[in-house]
Amino acid sequence: xxxxxxxxFLILKRSSKMIxxxxxxxxxxxxxANGMESSILPFMMAVLCNSTFSYDEYNxxxxxxxxxxxxKNTVIAAKYAMTLVVMMIAFVFTVVISYIMGTVRxxxxxxxxFQDGLLGVSLGxxxxxxxxxxxxxxxxxxxxxxxxxxxxxxxxxxxxxxxxIEVPKNVAGFLEVYLVYLLxxxxxTLLIGSYFLSTKIYSKKEF
Amino acid sequence: xxxxxxxxxxxxxxxxxxxGELNLKIPKGEIVGLIGENGAGKTTLIKAxxxxxxxxxxxxxxxxxxxxxxxxxxxxxxVLDNMFFPELLTVKDIDSIMKDIYPTWDCKLYDEQLSKFxxxxxxxxxxxxxxxxxxxxxxTALAHHPKLLILDExxxxxxxxxxxxxxxxxxxxxxxxxxxxxxxxxxTSDLEHIADRIVFIENGKVSMNDAKDEILDNYxxxxxxxxxxxxxxxxxxxxxxxxxYNYDILVDHREDKKKKYKKFCxxxxxxxxxxxxxxxGERR
Amino acid sequence: MSCSIRTTLLILHLDxxxxxxxxxYVEGRSxxxxxxxxxxxxxxxxxxxxxxxxxxxxxTLEENEPLPSIRNLAQDIRVxxxxxKKAYDELERDGYIVSIQGKGTFVATKNLTLIxxxxxxxxxSHLETAVELxxxxxxxxxxxxELIDLYxxxxx
Numbered sequence: 001x002x003x004x005x006x007x008x009f010l011i012l013k014r015s016s017k018m019i020x021x022x023x024x025x026x027x028x029x030x031x032x033a034n035g036m037e038s039s040i041l042p043f044m045m046a047v048l049c050n051s052t053f054s055y056d057e058y059n060x061x062x063x064x065x066x067x068x069x070x071x072k073n074t075v076i077a078a079k080y081a082m083t084l085v086v087m088m089i090a091f092v093f094t095v096v097i098s099y100i101m102g103t104v105r106x107x108x109x110x111x112x113x114f115q116d117g118l119l120g121v122s123l124g125x126x127x128x129x130x131x132x133x134x135x136x137x138x139x140x141x142x143x144x145x146x147x148x149x150x151x152x153x154x155x156x157x158x159x160x161x162x163x164x165i166e167v168p169k170n171v172a173g174f175l176e177v178y179l180v181y182l183l184x185x186x187x188x189t190l191l192i193g194s195y196f197l198s199t200k201i202y203s204k205k206e207f
Numbered sequence: 208x209x210x211x212x213x214x215x216x217x218x219x220x221x222x223x224x225x226x227g228e229l230n231l232k233i234p235k236g237e238i239v240g241l242i243g244e245n246g247a248g249k250t251t252l253i254k255a256x257x258x259x260x261x262x263x264x265x266x267x268x269x270x271x272x273x274x275x276x277x278x279x280x281x282x283x284x285x286v287l288d289n290m291f292f293p294e295l296l297t298v299k300d301i302d303s304i305m306k307d308i309y310p311t312w313d314c315k316l317y318d319e320q321l322s323k324f325x326x327x328x329x330x331x332x333x334x335x336x337x338x339x340x341x342x343x344x345x346x347t348a349l350a351h352h353p354k355l356l357i358l359d360e361x362x363x364x365x366x367x368x369x370x371x372x373x374x375x376x377x378x379x380x381x382x383x384x385x386x387x388x389x390x391x392x393x394x395t396s397d398l399e400h401i402a403d404r405i406v407f408i409e410n411g412k413v414s415m416n417d418a419k420d421e422i423l424d425n426y427x428x429x430x431x432x433x434x435x436x437x438x439x440x441x442x443x444x445x446x447x448x449x450x451x452y453n454y455d456i457l458v459d460h461r462e463d464k465k466k467k468y469k470k471f472c473x474x475x476x477x478x479x480x481x482x483x484x485x486x487x488g489e490r491r
Numbered sequence: 492m493s494c495s496i497r498t499t500l501l502i503l504h505l506d507x508x509x510x511x512x513x514x515x516y517v518e519g520r521s522x523x524x525x526x527x528x529x530x531x532x533x534x535x536x537x538x539x540x541x542x543x544x545x546x547x548x549x550x551t552l553e554e555n556e557p558l559p560s561i562r563n564l565a566q567d568i569r570v571x572x573x574x575x576k577k578a579y580d581e582l583e584r585d586g587y588i589v590s591i592q593g594k595g596t597f598v599a600t601k602n603l604t605l606i607x608x609x610x611x612x613x614x615x616s617h618l619e620t621a622v623e624l625x626x627x628x629x630x631x632x633x634x635x636x637e638l639i640d641l642y643x644x645x646x647x
Contacts, residue, residue: 003307007296010304014295014331060290067257067357068308069281206260432524451567452525474530 004065004078005085008052015051022047041090041120046127048086050140052079057140063207073199076136080195083128090124091117115180125187129194137201210268211235211355211387212256217265219251226251226411227265236384238377240398240419241391242478243408244486249391250288252408253359256389257285270354281309284353286344288360294333298326298343309351317350324369337364345373349380356380358390362397370394374401395478399423405478407485414485419478426476427461428484429468430454439468446488457484523552523559527568535570539578547587547598548606558588558596 012019022044056062065075098113130150135143210232218227226248233239241249254260256267258278267274270282292301298321306312321328324342332340341364348356356377362370378401380386392398398405398419405422407415415422431439436447436454443464445457458464458473465473524546527538546552558564561579565572579596582588586605590596625635 003304006307007293007300007304010300011293011295014297014300055293055295059293061293063254063259064285064287064290064292066259067280067283067285067287069279069310070308071277072258207254430526430528432526434522434524452523472526472528472531474528 001070001074001078001081004075005082008078008082009085011052011055012048015055018051019048041094041124045083045086045090045124046131049079049083049128049131050135050144052082053135053143054140060207062205066207072203076195076198076202079132080191080198083125083132083191087121087124091121094120118180118184122183122187125184125191129187129190133194133198133201136198136205209235209271211270212389213268214252214256215266215268217252217255217267218263219255219260220263221251224248224251224411226255227263229265229411229413231406231413231416233387233389234404235387236381237403238381238388238390238401239404239406240395240402241389241406241408242393242395242398242482243414244482247408248411249408250359251411253287253357253389253391256357257283281311281351282354284348284351284356286341286348286356286358286361288363291340291344292332295331297329297331298335299328301343301347302328305347305351312351314350316352317346320346320350324372338366338369341365342369342373345376349376354385354387356386356388356390358388358392360392361390362392362394370397377401395482399478407482409486422478422481423476425459425461426481427458427464427473428476428480429456429458429464430472430474431456435471439471443467446484446490448484448488455484455488457481457488525564525568527570536574536577536581539564539575540581543578543582544587547601552598554598554601556598558598560595 056065062075066072094117095113098116099110102109102113131143131147134146134150137143138146212231212233214229214231216227217229217231218225220226224246229248229252241252243249251260255262256269256278257280258274267278269278292304296304302314302317305317306314318328321343324339324346326335326339326343326346332343335343341361345361348358362373365373374397377388377390381388390398390402402419405415405417405419406413426445429439431454433449433453439456443456443458445459447454447456457476461473461475523543525539525542527535531538533541543552543558552558558579559567561575562572565575568575579588579590583590583596586602587599588596589599622635625631
């Protein structure tokens with residue numbers, strides 16, 4: 001598995017110009033965003049994951065990967081493991097940027113930065129947990145369409161629900177405090193579920 | 208006879224094509240050539256052997272063990288057609304990746320072979336010529352000291368000099384009796400040089416499975432004038448093709464036929480001729 | 492030359508009349524034979540030459556009969572155009588075929604005597620060599636004549 005993770009990282013390293021470009025955009029966005037730095041994270045992670053899948057698809061890597069020693073599922077495990085590693089790097093990155101921005105604006109708070117980081121990372125993991133099985137099942141082309149439909153649908157759902165349902169004050173208060181810690185847990189749970197789902201889908205896949 | 212691959216009643220159904228029923232045994236220590244038209248099932252067969260696809264029916268035995276869930280491919284070196292490492296990676300990257308994948312990966316051998324071929328270590332695969340990429344694939348397949356090589360078009364795109372070098376590598380590999388090569392190729396002249404056995408796949412089935420020398424010594428093409436076609440015994444014809452000025456007839460036991468049909472020209476055969484006559488000719 | 496006769500019936504409807512047209516086609520089909528051996532040490536152009544010369548002499552290919560163009564023949568027997576051209580050029584040089592600008596290549600008007608004379612000249616030269624060799628190794632004339640008898644019989 002280590003080798004497969006290495007492979008994806010090496011690809012990312014070799015396509016680092018693109019990533020650097022994205023980071024610059026991220027940086028510029030966060031200057032204006034006024035504390036919303038972490039919202040860019042999920043976007044970045046989704047793009048990175050997409051790119052590793054798209055390289056695999058373009059090079060027809062999967063059938064070759066199946067001829068390598070080790071179980072079929074190792075390929076999936078490596079992808080999820082890589083995600084976690086990227087996520088940790090992104091988390092550190094967010095906290096650092098948030099610190100810099102905060103210092104510049106004068107409203108720096110480690111707690112807020114941390115929370116921002118956790119929030120962004122959780123959203124990222126949630127996105128991955130949904131996106132990965134879709135890409136693995138339907139391939140990149142159709143998977144992207146599924147993702148778009150899914151995210152629009154989800155956003156619409158939350159908007160409608162949000163405008164209909166009035167969250168009772170104490171629940172809202174409770175959520176505000178603990179959401180920061182609940183969300184990552186929820187995200188990890190979903191990720192684990194997503195992993196098992198992806199494994200099941202992949203084991204049936206043929207090339 | 209020790210068989211390294213045993214295929215029993217293999218069937219793989221697709222919408223437009225069915226492979227099988229296939230029964231095939233590949234002896235250890237031989238170079239076996241797989242020939243057949245595009246779409247005849249060679250690649251499907253190789254994919255089934257490597258676990259890339261799952262059979263609809265039937266069983267496969269590798270290294271004397273039935274492959275139940277997943278094949279253990281540690282001892283198999285693979286070169287596939289158009290499927291390899293992502294283009295962005297460099298040759299050196301492949302080394303560092305494979306190190307962690309194959310327990311028997313030999314970095315030194317990898318480096319040596321590549322420098323022998325003159326492949327730069329730091330160039331991304333994208334920037335290498337087709338021939339160089341093939342060489343990298345072949346070296347990668349050999350660098351983890353496999354016992355079995357399964358190759359799909361390993362020499363396609365290579366110039367004659369390099370092809371000859373690659374064939375030498377294969378012959379060297381086979382010096383160890385524990386090693387076996389199964390290679391699917393359109394370059395039949397390569398097989399005429401190094402193959403011990405030829406397996407001919409037609410329409411998803413094994414149409415011929417014989418020692419190469421026997422095929423080349425045994426079969427022949429009888430060439431007769433259009434009007435003399437009737438003089439040839441139907442039983443003696445395996446396949447025939449009508450040309451503008453003559454008939455080409457595939458016969459076996461060439462020397463016997465030469466004595467029987469003294470006035471006719473009976474040529475030696477190449478694997479290509481054999482394929483063309485079997486596929487495009489009328490069969491008896 | 493073998494011919495096949497094809498009849499075509501055309502019925503035309505003209506002003507409420509039916510007009511019948513018979514058309515008779517006489518198709519000449521060439522019975523040219525050609526077999527190329529890939530195992531033979533003899534070069535392909537020579538095999539073409541030898542085969543055509545044989546057919547011209549034994550009458551399979553008649554005088555003034557059209558021969559396939561160089562390109563067509565090359566395509567039909569799957570050899571290169573240059574190979575066929577070499578054969579045709581030599582056949583023309585030796586007087587067996589003629590190529591007419593814009594019309595094609597044809598079997599030359601046979602001058603049997605000329606051909607026979609050439610063949611005799613060839614035989615004489617071969618005999619000369621054989622007799623010289625015989626003298627060198629003291630093989631007598633009787634043995635030579637026996638040998639000639641043997642070879643004539645074998646052919647029949």
